[in-house]
Amino acid sequence: MQVSQELLDKFKVLMKKRGREYKSDDEERGEAQSLVNYVEFVYEFAKKEMRRETKLKDYPKGYPIDEDGTYGCLLCHGAITRINGWYDKYGFKCLDCQRAFDKKLIPVKVLKDRESWFADWQIHDEHGVHPSTARKLRRERLLHARDLKTKEGDVYYTIYLHSDNQEFLKKYPRKEKKKIEFIYSGGKQIQL
Numbered sequence: 001m002q003v004s005q006e007l008l009d010k011f012k013v014l015m016k017k018r019g020r021e022y023k024s025d026d027e028e029r030g031e032a033q034s035l036v037n038y039v040e041f042v043y044e045f046a047k048k049e050m051r052r053e054t055k056l057k058d059y060p061k062g063y064p065i066d067e068d069g070t071y072g073c074l075l076c077h078g079a080i081t082r083i084n085g086w087y088d089k090y091g092f093k094c095l096d097c098q099r100a101f102d103k104k105l106i107p108v109k110v111l112k113d114r115e116s117w118f119a120d121w122q123i124h125d126e127h128g129v130h131p132s133t134a135r136k137l138r139r140e141r142l143l144h145a146r147d148l149k150t151k152e153g154d155v156y157y158t159i160y161l162h163s164d165n166q167e168f169l170k171k172y173p174r175k176e177k178k179k180i181e182f183i184y185s186g187g188k189q190i191q192l
């Protein structure tokens, strides 16, 4: 939406009250236009959210994605569209993850709380366990996995519930996340 003269006049009054000075009319118009663009974006976003909320009242278990665009599955992060995606009160999911949820292969806490489970990459990055060791621990039943499978039966993602893996977590606790701290010395930034 282009900034109208009426809106620009109101913007001028408002900005003057706030003590904001502009070097030129062009600069002022540019800033007013940015604000309008931003408001338009927020408005469109809120409209979409409201439509989803309203539709969920008719479909409390969710419904296939009915909007254009690409979304990320909240569980496996796979790219989803209206062809292979589902939306419910927890967010966007791929149909495979939705099926795992419907079949109760994954409990609802997994969708509500990202801290209630960990993924393959976290075993390595956060618990310091090499993938081959992880496979061994799985065979030894120290690590309990829940494999998510496609309709064809192929494993496409694996999750590990904290509640299933108390023993593993005791033996391989999550490493403290490295904090990167800086100090400033003589105008230079030094990493500690």
Ligand SMILES: [Zn+2]
Pocket (backbone or CB within 6 Å): 073, 074, 075, 076, 077, 078, 093, 094, 095, 096, 097, 098
């Ligand atoms: Zn998924």
